[in-house]
Amino acid sequence: MTTSSTPLPGSADRAPRRRGNGVFVLACLLPALVLFAVFMVVPTLNVFRMSFYTWSGFSPDMRFVGLDNFARLLDDAQFVRAFQNTVALLVVVTVVTMGLGLFLAAIMTRQRLRGRVLYRFILYVPSVLSVVVIAAIFSAIFDQENGLLNGTLRLLSLDTLQRVWLGDQDLVLWSVAIAMVWQSLGYYMVLYMSGMAGIPEELYEASALDGASAGRQFFAITLPLIWQNLRTTLTFFVMSAVNLSFVLVRAMTGGGPDGSSEVLLSYMYRQAYTNSSYGYGMAIGVVIFAFSFLVSLLVSRATRREPLQY
């Protein structure tokens, strides 16, 4: 693949060798490409294809119904609710996780906090835990009787604030959101810390001499210089949050009570695998795909800035 920029006389006899390289590169790429095609491209295309059919998942008879599945989605109150829940979770969890992650990262790197290695470790631990463990932990925290949260409130004589965290239809989604933030906060904090560590110290020293406060430094130096980092993580996060919400909801609430914490993926799962409406489930899958794609695109567009050099 390496070619020198100045063509040498007699380079004609190199042509076959270059082709040889190409074949070799192709051969090396082939396994990955085949695997990618078989396990990623084909299934994805299949999702789109299946969304035009009605099929139970097993029977040989698949019926082509065109856009019927999508039309039906609009009338499905449970789907609309799941969609609203997903959007609410995405917005709140993203804003809180990113905001807190940035804030903590800035404090840890800039303020030279004592014991920050320990804090970093503790905050990072949740992101290596399995979701089922997290669900179990939060089930213990949110327990209405002996839970950590209600217990603490009782201890502080704030009994009126006690709630049935996983049983109240207005609260259950936010209880899930708290678990999601807890799970991903440490990971993104560490990412931002590494980004911030790369910013030259002189910039801060110079600004300090000019009398800039820590807050001013954060917004004028830190944030612009890790902006590219932030953009990438934001896109990642939006996509992973869609998945994380599904696993957590399934493990913690099962979408309940009465569908009040259902998210798009859990509803898709329910329709495709327990309501024998595979095609309909795939139509929901297409909506999720389009939605994630659109959100990522919007986020990417909205946060586009000229990269800063230093």
Next chain:
Amino acid sequence: MRRSLVLVSVVVLGLLTGCSAGGDGSASGKTTLNVAALEGGYGRDMYAEVIQAYEAAHPDVEVRLQISKSIEDEITPNMKAGRYPDVVVLGQGRKAALTETLIKDKALEDLTPVLKAKVPGENGTVGDKLVAGIVGNLNTNPYGTEQTYTLPMYYAPTGLFYNKALFAEKGWKVPATWEEMFALGETAKKEKISLFTYPTAGYLDSFFFALLADVGGEQFYTDVMTYKQGVWQTPQARQVLDITTRLLRYAAPTTVGYANEQDFTKNQQSVLDNKAMFMPNGTWVVGEMADAPRADGFQWALTPLPAVTEGGKRYITTSVESVWIPAAARNKDAAKEFVAYLYSDAAAGIFAKANAIQPIKGIVSGLSGENAEFYKVYEDTSVSALVGGFAGTPPVEGVDIKGTLFDTANSIISGDKTQEQWQAALNDASEKLRQAGS
């Protein structure tokens, strides 16, 4: 270079085909029977023993057992690829709803001939050995015809479970009518005991099925299960929802918060702790909560739902695990013979040792301990067994009548939905399923 390319292709092909390998293994001349079973509360050893006994009697058959607590997840990938097990022991009402899906698809083998076949090594037919009323209902004949597609494997009464000792201690009587039930609810409230709870809303299935039959009789129950037009707008349906809504007012305050898969045992615990009195459940709860702490002298007992009017007929929903043969199975004849063998005295003895009680005549008299107490309900002449569930229809996108009927209880307790909304949603779901089925 070319050689390396060939090598790479071989490796890739090897990788791809490697996943799909796995032959039939019938080269030895033996018939290989693939049996898939759900590992329920009864454990897995009983299957191994039965298979051993069967193989001893049938040297030309090799039985391969696949057993798991989530058997659906393990057999469905192969089924989608066209490799079906020959015999499946798996009931309806599971979350994955595999049996229901195959019923909706008409992908089960007709087992009516098995009922007429002789049990291997015995003189009677399978049909003769089964207790009355256990076949011929929507559970076994899901399309409402004469054809039987699933056979009842084990049966267990599901009803309201409670602590017998609590009633003895307080001098209370187990309510025989709903009026007595609600009066007891008031009495218990003064002692800070809730009348009712449920592990998750899904456990209300046994409650609703029995209540529907109690209120409107078997015909009404069948009408509801087969989505008769306007059935949810009838006075009987209204009465069912009235009673339920009234009962849910007495539900333990912790019920909804724990009614999820993570915490449902905490609702069951509240019965063990004498904080709640009744819960709908199945006989498996004894084993499930075996290690849990409990109130002094705690003693499990089971009662059918109270009668609607004094002396009225009562039904007890009977949960039935089923055995069936996929229509796409390879060795259907051998599979049918194996299924018939499952009802032999030899097999029934092995199953009964593991507390898996088959619906075979005379088996109940040999039971002991809690099981004897539970199965006693069938001896009460005013109580009839009720088997079945909602009839299979082609799938309807976005409509899940079980979810609408059971899960809404959570919203009724929390006040997020009214009884009118509940009734309207049920009517809507039932109507959509009726149209799909007709």
